[in-house]
Amino acid sequence: MLFQIFSLLLEVVAGVLGGACLLRLYMQYQRIPMSSRSGNPLGRFVFALTDWLVLPLRRFVPSAGRWDLSSLLAAWLIELAMFSLLWAFTSFVASYVSVLILAAFGVVRLVISGLTGLVIVYAVLSWVQSHTVLSDIIERLVAPFLAPIRRFVPLVGGVDLSPLVLLVLLQVAAIVLGHLQGVALL
Helix, strand or coil: CHHHHHHHHHHHHHHHHHHHHHHHHHHHHCCCCCCHHHCCHHHHHHHHHHHHHHHHHHCCCCCECCECHHHHHHHHHHHHHHHHHHHHHCCCCCCHHHHHHHHHHHHHHHHHHHHHHHHHHHHHHHHHCCCCHHHHHHHHHHHHHHHHHHHHCCCECCECCHHHHHHHHHHHHHHHHHHHHHHHCC
Protein backbone atom coordinates (compact mmCIF):
# COMPACT_ATOMS: atom_id res chain seq x y z
CA MET A 1 0.00 0.00 0.00
CA LEU A 2 2.81 2.42 0.89
CA PHE A 3 4.50 1.77 -2.46
CA GLN A 4 1.26 2.52 -4.33
CA ILE A 5 0.83 5.84 -2.49
CA PHE A 6 4.48 6.78 -3.07
CA SER A 7 4.21 5.77 -6.73
CA LEU A 8 1.02 7.79 -7.23
CA LEU A 9 2.51 10.92 -5.67
CA LEU A 10 5.67 10.58 -7.77
CA GLU A 11 3.64 10.08 -10.96
CA VAL A 12 1.54 13.16 -10.26
CA VAL A 13 4.54 15.39 -9.57
CA ALA A 14 6.54 14.00 -12.50
CA GLY A 15 3.49 14.22 -14.77
CA VAL A 16 2.85 17.87 -13.97
CA LEU A 17 6.51 18.93 -14.21
CA GLY A 18 7.36 16.77 -17.22
CA GLY A 19 4.13 17.72 -18.96
CA ALA A 20 4.92 21.39 -18.39
CA CYS A 21 8.37 20.89 -19.95
CA LEU A 22 6.82 19.21 -22.98
CA LEU A 23 4.17 21.93 -23.24
CA ARG A 24 6.96 24.51 -23.15
CA LEU A 25 8.73 22.65 -25.96
CA TYR A 26 5.59 22.50 -28.10
CA MET A 27 4.48 26.07 -27.42
CA GLN A 28 7.92 27.34 -28.40
CA TYR A 29 7.82 25.20 -31.52
CA GLN A 30 4.42 26.70 -32.42
CA ARG A 31 5.83 30.16 -31.65
CA ILE A 32 3.10 30.93 -29.16
CA PRO A 33 4.07 34.01 -27.12
CA MET A 34 4.66 32.96 -23.54
CA SER A 35 6.02 36.07 -21.84
CA SER A 36 4.07 37.83 -19.12
CA ARG A 37 3.52 40.77 -21.48
CA SER A 38 1.75 38.52 -24.02
CA GLY A 39 -1.22 37.96 -21.69
CA ASN A 40 -0.78 34.20 -22.02
CA PRO A 41 -1.66 32.71 -18.60
CA LEU A 42 -0.59 29.25 -19.73
CA GLY A 43 2.86 30.54 -20.69
CA ARG A 44 3.39 32.12 -17.27
CA PHE A 45 2.32 28.87 -15.60
CA VAL A 46 4.69 26.80 -17.76
CA PHE A 47 7.62 29.17 -17.11
CA ALA A 48 6.95 29.10 -13.37
CA LEU A 49 7.04 25.29 -13.32
CA THR A 50 9.99 24.72 -15.66
CA ASP A 51 12.47 27.60 -15.51
CA TRP A 52 14.39 26.05 -12.60
CA LEU A 53 15.38 23.07 -14.79
CA VAL A 54 15.19 24.23 -18.39
CA LEU A 55 17.23 27.42 -18.07
CA PRO A 56 20.35 25.73 -16.61
CA LEU A 57 20.12 22.98 -19.25
CA ARG A 58 20.12 25.62 -22.02
CA ARG A 59 23.75 26.39 -21.16
CA PHE A 60 24.72 22.89 -22.33
CA VAL A 61 21.97 21.80 -24.73
CA PRO A 62 21.46 23.91 -27.84
CA SER A 63 18.17 24.20 -29.66
CA ALA A 64 17.68 22.37 -32.95
CA GLY A 65 15.88 24.86 -35.14
CA ARG A 66 12.54 25.57 -33.51
CA TRP A 67 12.88 22.60 -31.15
CA ASP A 68 13.98 23.50 -27.61
CA LEU A 69 15.92 20.34 -26.78
CA SER A 70 16.60 21.50 -23.22
CA SER A 71 12.86 21.27 -22.49
CA LEU A 72 12.76 17.75 -23.94
CA LEU A 73 15.82 16.74 -21.91
CA ALA A 74 14.22 18.25 -18.80
CA ALA A 75 11.10 16.11 -19.30
CA TRP A 76 13.25 13.01 -19.71
CA LEU A 77 15.31 13.84 -16.62
CA ILE A 78 12.13 14.25 -14.57
CA GLU A 79 10.87 10.86 -15.76
CA LEU A 80 14.31 9.38 -15.09
CA ALA A 81 14.27 10.75 -11.54
CA MET A 82 10.80 9.31 -10.95
CA PHE A 83 11.71 5.83 -12.23
CA SER A 84 15.05 5.93 -10.39
CA LEU A 85 13.27 6.63 -7.10
CA LEU A 86 10.79 3.82 -7.77
CA TRP A 87 13.70 1.54 -8.70
CA ALA A 88 15.46 2.37 -5.43
CA PHE A 89 12.23 1.90 -3.49
CA THR A 90 11.93 -1.63 -4.92
CA SER A 91 15.47 -2.47 -3.68
CA PHE A 92 17.11 -2.24 -7.11
CA VAL A 93 15.34 -5.35 -8.42
CA ALA A 94 15.77 -4.70 -12.16
CA SER A 95 18.80 -3.38 -14.03
CA TYR A 96 19.25 0.37 -14.37
CA VAL A 97 19.04 0.03 -18.16
CA SER A 98 15.36 -0.75 -17.72
CA VAL A 99 14.98 2.52 -15.77
CA LEU A 100 16.50 4.44 -18.71
CA ILE A 101 14.10 2.70 -21.10
CA LEU A 102 11.12 3.39 -18.84
CA ALA A 103 12.06 7.09 -18.70
CA ALA A 104 12.07 7.31 -22.51
CA PHE A 105 8.70 5.56 -22.73
CA GLY A 106 7.48 7.82 -19.91
CA VAL A 107 8.15 10.92 -22.02
CA VAL A 108 6.17 9.48 -24.93
CA ARG A 109 3.38 8.54 -22.51
CA LEU A 110 3.37 12.14 -21.27
CA VAL A 111 3.04 13.38 -24.85
CA ILE A 112 0.05 11.11 -25.48
CA SER A 113 -1.70 11.93 -22.21
CA GLY A 114 -0.96 15.65 -22.52
CA LEU A 115 -2.35 15.79 -26.03
CA THR A 116 -5.38 13.82 -24.88
CA GLY A 117 -6.01 16.40 -22.18
CA LEU A 118 -5.60 19.28 -24.64
CA VAL A 119 -8.08 17.70 -27.07
CA ILE A 120 -10.65 17.18 -24.32
CA VAL A 121 -10.30 20.78 -23.13
CA TYR A 122 -10.50 21.97 -26.75
CA ALA A 123 -13.69 19.99 -27.35
CA VAL A 124 -15.35 21.29 -24.18
CA LEU A 125 -14.36 24.89 -24.96
CA SER A 126 -15.70 24.52 -28.51
CA TRP A 127 -19.12 23.61 -27.09
CA VAL A 128 -19.35 26.72 -24.91
CA GLN A 129 -17.97 29.15 -27.50
CA SER A 130 -15.64 30.94 -25.14
CA HIS A 131 -13.37 33.43 -26.85
CA THR A 132 -10.52 33.89 -24.39
CA VAL A 133 -6.77 33.97 -24.73
CA LEU A 134 -6.56 30.49 -23.24
CA SER A 135 -9.10 28.97 -25.65
CA ASP A 136 -7.26 30.53 -28.59
CA ILE A 137 -3.96 29.05 -27.39
CA ILE A 138 -5.45 25.60 -26.90
CA GLU A 139 -7.03 25.74 -30.35
CA ARG A 140 -3.67 26.69 -31.83
CA LEU A 141 -1.99 23.77 -30.04
CA VAL A 142 -4.56 21.19 -31.14
CA ALA A 143 -5.23 22.41 -34.71
CA PRO A 144 -2.14 20.79 -36.33
CA PHE A 145 -3.31 17.38 -35.14
CA LEU A 146 -6.94 17.89 -36.16
CA ALA A 147 -6.24 19.31 -39.64
CA PRO A 148 -5.27 15.99 -41.33
CA ILE A 149 -8.24 14.22 -39.73
CA ARG A 150 -10.64 16.92 -40.90
CA ARG A 151 -9.61 16.18 -44.49
CA PHE A 152 -11.03 12.66 -44.15
CA VAL A 153 -13.83 13.04 -41.59
CA PRO A 154 -16.63 15.32 -42.76
CA LEU A 155 -18.93 17.27 -40.48
CA VAL A 156 -21.89 15.14 -39.40
CA GLY A 157 -24.98 17.28 -38.97
CA GLY A 158 -22.75 20.30 -38.40
CA VAL A 159 -20.77 18.51 -35.67
CA ASP A 160 -16.99 18.19 -35.97
CA LEU A 161 -16.06 14.62 -35.05
CA SER A 162 -12.32 15.11 -35.60
CA PRO A 163 -11.55 15.54 -31.86
CA LEU A 164 -13.28 12.21 -31.16
CA VAL A 165 -11.29 10.50 -33.92
CA LEU A 166 -8.06 12.01 -32.55
CA LEU A 167 -8.90 10.79 -29.05
CA VAL A 168 -9.44 7.26 -30.36
CA LEU A 169 -6.14 7.43 -32.27
CA LEU A 170 -4.36 8.62 -29.13
CA GLN A 171 -5.82 5.73 -27.14
CA VAL A 172 -4.63 3.30 -29.82
CA ALA A 173 -1.18 4.92 -29.63
CA ALA A 174 -1.19 4.46 -25.84
CA ILE A 175 -2.01 0.76 -26.25
CA VAL A 176 0.74 0.31 -28.84
CA LEU A 177 3.17 2.19 -26.59
CA GLY A 178 2.33 -0.11 -23.68
CA HIS A 179 2.97 -3.14 -25.87
CA LEU A 180 6.27 -1.74 -27.17
CA GLN A 181 7.36 -0.94 -23.63
CA GLY A 182 6.65 -4.50 -22.58
CA VAL A 183 8.66 -5.85 -25.51
CA ALA A 184 11.56 -3.44 -24.84
CA LEU A 185 11.82 -4.55 -21.23
CA LEU A 186 12.03 -8.27 -21.98
